[in-house]
Structure formats: C-alpha cells, structure tokens
Amino acid sequence: METPVTFAAPHADTGDTAWLLAATALVLLMTPGLALFYGGMVRTKSVLNMLMMSFVSIALVTVVWLAAGYSLAFGDDVGGGLIGGLKQAGMAGLGPDSLHGTVPTLLFATFQLTFAIITAALVSGAIADRAKFAAWLVFVPVWALLVYVPVAHWVWGPGGWIMAHLGALDFAGGLPVEITSGASGLALCLVLGPRLGFKKDAMRPHNLPMVVLGAGLLWFGWFGFNAGSALGANGLAAAAFLNTLAAGCTGLLGWLFVEQKRDGHPTTLGAASGAVAGLVAITPSCGTVSLLGALVVGLAAGVVCSYAVGWKFKLNYDDSLDVVGVHLVGGVIGTLLIGVFAEKAMTGSAEGLLYGGGLAQLGKQLVAVVAVAAYAFLVTFGLAKLIDKVMGFRADEEHEHTGLDLTVHAETAYDHGVLGHGAPVSSSVLSSTQKVQSQA
Template identity: 80%
Template sequence: MLLASSPSGLDTGDTAWLLASTALVLLMTPGLALFYGGMVRSKSVLNMIMMSFVSIAVVTVVWLTVGYPLAFDRDAGAGLIGNLDHLGMAGITPSSLTGHVPTLLFAAFQLTFAIITAALISGAIADRARFGAWVLFTAVWTVLVYVPVAHWVFAPDGWIAAHLGALDYAGGTVVEVNCGASGLALALVLGPRVGFKKEAMRPHNLPLVLLGAGLLWFGWFGFNAGSALGANGIAAAVLLNTQVAGCAGLLGWLVVEKRRDGHATTLGAASGAVAGLVAITPSCGSVDLPGALAIGLAAGVVCSFAVSWKFRLGFDDSLDVVGVHFVAGVIGTVLIGVFATATMTGRVSGLLHGGGLGQTGKQAVAVVVVAAYAFAVTWGIGKAIDKLMGFRASRDDELTGLDLAVHAETAYDHGVLSHGATHLSVTAGLPHSSDKAPVA
C-alpha cells in the first residue's frame, strides 16, 4: 500500500468525523425502510422497503453525474442553480478540498441527504405505486426538485442562504419541507388507497417500526452534528440539541395521546421522537438547549394532532409524511426566528434574544417558497409519469398486495398458500392514531 501525503489545509480530525457522519446518515435510509415497512400492511412490506433501498442506488447515480455539480458548483446566476463545471465529478481529485475536508467526502455526505429525502416521499404513496414509475420519479425528482432547493439553501451563493438570509442548518427546508410538500403532491396525483377512511389500515409490525425509529435517531446525530463539517464545539452543541429535541418530541406526543385516547402507544413514541428530530434539523445550529427543548416539544404536540388532518381534508398521506415531516419541518424552520441565539449563529438573534421579528419573516418566506416550488414541480412530474407509463398500481395488485404482484415474494411464509396464490393479509398490530377510520 502506498502512503500519500495529506493535501495542505486538510484537517484529519474533521475528515474522520465527516466520514463517520456520512456512514451514519446513509444508515438512516435502511432505518427508514424498516420504519416504513413496519407501518404498512404485511402484504406490501417488501415493496415499501424496496422503495427506500432503490432510492439509494438511483439517487447515487444521479447525484454523482449531475446532481452535485448543479447543487454546489459556482452559481450560474441569481442564486438559483449551479453549473456543470464538474459534470460527472470531473476534475475533483482526492486532493480537492471543501473547507478542511476532501471535496469527494463532502459530496458523499451531501449525497446521503439527497437519498433519504427522496426515500421519505415514498411514505406518502405507500401500498399503491408502481415500482418502475417510482424509480423513474426518483431520478427526475432529484434533478428537478432536490438539486435546485439544495443550491438555494446549502450553497454559499444560493439565494435563500446568501440573498434572503434565512437560516437552515441541516435541511429543514431542503429535506423536511421539501419531502412533505412533494409527498402531498404525489399523494394527490395517485389518489387514496382502496378502503381509505373505511378500513383501519394497521401497521403490521410495531417492533420493526421501533427498530427503524431507533436507527433513524442514531443516524440523526450524523445528519445534524455532521453538518458542522468539523469535530468541534458546535458539533457537540448540535448533538445535544438533537438529543433533547427528540426526547421532548417523544414525551409531547405521548402526553397528547394519553389525554386524548387514554393510551400512550409505542407507535406514538416512535412518531413523536421523529417529529422532534425533524423540527430540530434546521434549528440545531441556531438555538441553545432550552430552545431545542421548546422546539422538540412543540413538534411532538402539534404533529400528534396534524396526522389526523388527512381524514378531514381527504388526502391519503399513507404514512404521515405531511403530518410529521412537513409540519415539524415548518415548526423548526420558522421558530429559528424566535429562539436563535448569537452564541450559536455568531450573528443572528431570534425574537426572544432581542432580534425582533425580521428573522422570523425570512424563515417563513423560505418555507413558503420551497413548499410551493416542491409541490408544483412534483405535481407536474407525477402527472407526466402517470400519462407516460401509469403511476398507480392496478386495483387487483393493490388488493392482492404489491409484494406478490410486483416482486413475486412475501415477507412472511404464512401469508402464502402457494406460488401463485393470493396473499393473505396479516392484521396484527395496533392502528396509528391517524389511521383509525373516523367514527361516524
């Protein structure tokens, strides 16, 4: 093995932390696959898991071909999109640096964000999407929706970061608001599942849900603290903010469940933790521990009610991408304007720290623009794919279960009578509070 010298300016400690963080964030997508897989009915669990795993492959190819250059190359004008100076990562060598870390590693870290954002959308259309259509959608959506928004927010010359002045430390707009608005658009394009609002579509495996939530929580430390791009005090503060917000979200959700329904459920605990972690994602580098506690608690409480809105409004967001990711993402992004402290940001203070209302307005503008853009473009992509090849699975396939119909497999042997037999749905598990059919 040949030993190469490190390029001048490389910080090996920062590089080591970002290598670990990249692995942590990549692990979040298999964690999401288990989280989502446990929440669907047993007849479509493999299909749900596959939608996450195939996102890893598709987004990786797209990102390393055109995604990273368009998101992070020098701005092509007005802070809207980068250029293609490094198409296919051309010209980026092991000696190339972004800050104090290798550019190749920075690109890989950002890749893991793009992967999980695309995978999150699948929860809004669980149980009813054609697999081939999902693969095509993931590729097109990454280029037309994720990449521009990432440039606006994460690139130094992006218009939200450089011109608007809104803060988003680790992706409240890029990941959470983006996937939530996109999930809503795609759910409307596909329409509701067969039996929506008539059947209690219960999660088939709650231990799987909790395992997935635990892996998500574990990976979130890389997601947020890794965004410091260094092994330093800010990363430590961000890590603690992430932990306390996740705990506050979990407790807030359970308190609401206990008072409203009489039971504190395991699914509620998992959902509340995710809500708190979502909300702290944009704000973890801007607030202190009391602010993180307040933001996480607000997300847990509000999202525990928001997941039922789909029944009132009539859209079938199967696994509550809108009710958890969109709503908590909005909460965490906007509340930066209230709880931000100059100790963390270095310059910007929120309303409670003497900063006035100006920053809150900037945060709200960023949310509205990203949500509107993501919804409109995703709607267009979904409609185009639907006309081209059909996006919605057939009624027979949906009723039989996508595992057998699409993948010729089942997760559980007791669900199959023979190689060509109809899948027998297993209905074990407790319903999510949002998936109980409303009482007439």
C-alpha cells in the same frame, strides 16, 4: 542571504475528516432505518415493496448525484442564486487532494449525497401500498434533479438565494429535506388518490417492533445528519449533537402526552412518531438555537404533529405513513422557530425574536418556508401527472388488493402473510410465485 519563505500546501484536518467519514456512514444508515420504520407501518402484503422503495432510492439518487446533481447543487452559481453549473459534472476535477474547507471535497460530496438519498426515500411513505414500482424508478432520479438539487443550491450552495440573499437559516436540512419531502409527498397523494378502503378498512401497522427498531436507527443516524453538518469535530458539532438528543426526547414526550390526554393510551407507534417529529423539527435549528430552544422545538413538534397526522381524514388526502403530518409540519415548525429562538452565540450574528432580534429573522424564515414548499409541491405535482399520463403511477386495482409484494416482486415477507388476509389472488400471481419457489 535570506531564507526563502515557503508555504505548506493546504491539507485536510484529520479530526474533521474522521468525524465526517463517520457522520456520512451514519446518515446512509438512516435510509435502511427508514425502510424498517416504513415497512413496519404498512400491512403485511406490501412490506417488501416498502423496503424496496427506500433501498432502490440509494442506487438511483447516487447515480444522478455523481453525474450532475452535486455540481448543480454545490457548483458555482450560474443562475442568479437558483442553480449551480455543470463544471463538476461526473465529479470532474475532484481528486483526493481537493478540499472543501478542512475536509476532502469528495467526502463532502458523499456526505451531501446521503441527504439527497433519504429525502427521496422519505417521499415514498406518502404513497405506500399503491404506487407502481416501475413508475417510482422513473420518478426518483428526475425528482432528485428537478426538486431536491435546486432547493439544496438555494439553501447551501455558493450564492444560493435563500442563504446568501434572503438570509434565512437552515443548519442541517429543514428546507431541502423535511419541507421538500413533505410537500412533495402531499402532491403525490393528490395525484395517486387514496388507497382502496381508505377511511373504511383498518390499516394498522403490522409490526410495531420493526417500527421502533427503524425509529431507533433513524435517531442514531440523525446525530450524523445534524452534528455532521458542522463539517468538523468541534464545539458546534457538540451543540448540534446535544440539541438533537434533547429535541427527540421532548418530541416523544409531547406526542405521548397528547395521546394520553386525547385517547387514554400512550402507544408504541406514538413514541416512535413523536421522537421522529422532534428530530425533524430540530434538523434546521440544531446549530442555531440553545439547549432551551431545542427542548421547546422538539416539544412543539411532538404536540402539533400528533394532531397534524389526523388532518388527512378531515381533508381527504391519503398520506399513508404521515409524511405530511410529520415531515412537512415538523419541518415548518423547526424552520420558523429559528426566527424565535436563534441565539447569536450559535449563529454568529442573527438573533431570534426571543433574544431581541425582532421579527426580521422570523420573516425571512417564513419566506423561505413558503417558497420551498410551493416549489416542491408544484414541480412534484407536474412530474407525477406526466408520469401518470405516460405510464401510469397508480398500481392496478387487483395488484393493490392482493398486495404489491406478490404481484410486483413475487415474494412475501412472511410465509402465507398475504394469503392469510383472505385477499383473492389471480392465477397469474400464483403462477409467478410458484415459479419463484420452484427455482429456489
């Protein structure tokens, strides 16, 4: 009598699952890190507002992601490569035994959620010091569904047109995260207009140690961001990890070199910004280029972005914390250079120009960059205009001049930090502040 053949039920790989659990926590930590990075870069009168714009994004994006975002981004395609369906809305059918490759689907969905969160938070840096907090609360969830979710499906979703049909490569988010946030930030800059005193008043970072701490947390979290995108504890994750470290280093050195040559002083802000620029650029390419390619990608981003942050003064758009100059420009550099430095040993098939692949891959990368940047800019511009018309997106002039910490949150980051600047404070603001202090 023959013994019946039995098949073991698929189960999660414990090593891959453990690594992705850690990576997910690392990426979530990036948003508080970003809050510190941005918070240190603004003036004392709006520190808390800047922190809040990042922290509240965690809650807002999580709700819409669980309700519909994950299903639309990673569900089966229903729109010719443009969007997924709603079969998994509310995380329907995704129990603890459901798998995405070798990891639980619930973990994969949570990992991808952390990407969506920090992308929304990144946009806030473009409009620091001057946006209504209530308008931001409306903007974030709608933007996540209309901009981030479709682009994530194009790049990573089943049947998404950029990956499946065009053949462009993006390992960890140059298109959905960096270029989308940068292009959206530019759109918001144009809708809200410049800060009071732009190009006239000094608007220096108020706390550079906080900036460096935030940059360090971002760098730490970026290992989960990039190496975690391998979705396994394997050699590809190790390569992405090393490439991430290398590009952050050359980005930092490239920025400092430009500052020393141009200004005569290598700055703390430049070191932090250069590291972030290198990390931004290596995000799409960390799993497609060799170590040499990663070093060049980071260096190119550090040098080019150090000049790009000054474009706002020439072109008259007030990108408060250089979201356009670092994330849009850095994302474009990293995504395009895949077409130059991609290696078959990393990609499995596609090769860049430097390795005999010709211009084909570079052309695909260019199409993807233009399409994503244009889509994110246009949809964000339209959404911001609509919100501005309905409820106003720009903070009142008096609130902006006094500082959003007091006028919106009735708090200050430092004792007398805002009042010490000599800004006139309305009686209503003083009254609300005194009320909070008395309650405390």
